[in-house]
Amino acid sequence: MTLDYKGATEKYEPTLGLEVHVELNTNSKMFCSCATEFGASPNTQTCPVCLGLPGALPVVNGKAIESTILIGLALNCSIAPYSRFARKNYFYPDMPKNFQTSQYDEPICVDGYLDVEIETDDGPKTFRVDIERVHMEEDTGKSLHVGGSTGRIHGAEYSLLDYNRAGIPLVEIVTRIIPGTGKYAPQVARAYVTQLRDILRSLGVSDVKMEQGSLRCDANVSLAPIGSGLLGTRSETKNVNSLRSVERALTGEIERQANRLEAGERIIQETRHFLEESGLTRPGRSKEQAEDYRYFPEPDLVPVTPDAKWIEELRAKLPENPADRRKRLQKEWNVPDSEMNSLINAELVDVVEETIKLGAEPTRARTWWLGEISRLANEKEVAPTSLITTAFVAEIIALITSGDLTDKLARQVVEGVVNGEGSPKDVIEKRGLKVVSDDSALMVAIEAAIAAQPDTAERIRGGNIPAAGALIGAVMKATGGQADAAKVRELLLRHLGQGQETR
């Protein structure tokens, strides 16, 4: 009998461990001044240093060190007063140097934690994820395996290497083992990576795009019978390139391991590859033989010794923790969870906050970003934030609040701005969109409408209020739809002696 996920976690206790690699968004590489642009043509961003040519001397990118310290501080780590780079030696063509410059026993940041909150059967629960280390290394080149049927290494006739990515600063964030998550292990992992991504984004140190590989997660998991106090053999799943995949990969792997154990087989310590389509993992390199990377201190680089002053300067620069910030904003804006989640999922929290800071009325700021602007963005298949600036949105909302624009006119203004017709002011001017609110101008149109339909006017004077619709319609037509209909109604009825019943 095979166990499903529920059965697996009723019998076995999963223990997690997560390694996240994040590419920093520096302009230049870690140890040389080559550009780091994503998607450049192959081997156009390389130099003697990142190609590992003889005699080339690496020099550390100061910005990358600063970003790493910021990450460490945001994850509640201690910053080591002394740390070094080390050579991790291996023969694999993804690094032309035959070693990766990394850190070994002296990482820049150690001993941190991140609290993550998930929904459980008993309501929200917080899990503390302890962070062992945050260290610096460099990314590897990209391989293209040619020949063979599957594009995989097996059966490939040869491989083609692009070293544009080799040497881009990479930060590795390693958790300690995460016990006690029980059946929630996959959700805890996902929540951790999500929160980590949000923190990295708020720090502005990385693009954190999982689909482009600037944020990558390796998920380790092992199982032991519940209550046994043992730690099982772990597998490590790579190629997990979305938040959803983190959860799916672990769910699948827990099920697979449980069924192996049920069948009396042992778990092999190995690297497995996540298959996006099926949600399953397939075996990769076996780690039965302990890897022997012969680490030694990098002789071409001097130690990194950040002083307390520098660390405190960086600490002062830390933005508010994104999770705390969301709770604060949700309270300030007084919105329900559902709307807050919509804003978060649409990545609109920042722009809404900014729009409000620029003076926009909060409810309108949320509705406009989530509604009309998101709708236009969906149509064009782009991010809402790429369509219009927060300053323009705030300007339009201010005009709605002041009564200069109706919602209907404002939609046209937004459309005009999005179509590149200029600022809201330009669009209003060019399209002639301002609400006609000048009473005397409206009165002229009202007088004209009454003169054109004297019988209708007479009926209204006699108390037939619904008849006003015809005259209001005429006024709206005369003003090209730019008058505020409620205002027209009020003025018209008052003019015909029905003022007290306007509302």
Add this chain to the structure above:
Amino acid sequence: MAAISRDDVAHLAKLARIEMTPAELDHMASELEQILGAVKRVQEVATSDIAPTSHPLSMSNVFRDDVVKPSLTNDEALSGAPAQAEDRFKVPQILGEE
């Protein structure tokens, strides 16, 4: 320090992708033995109040600004490659690894 065995040398040679004959392994094992003996003398004077040295210069925090400088062209980058295709370095098939 433990002596270095012939097996250790064979293992290191494999990791370093250096092909060695049995005679060379014997020879290298005894040579490395002597080198380790010399290092051992240094270890005797290295006490806990002396920090290990990994670099001859007592410098730290040597950083450069995060500024892009021109890279090699694709032609220049590939000029030393034994084989190339599609603007990339061409390497033999990679076996036994995933």
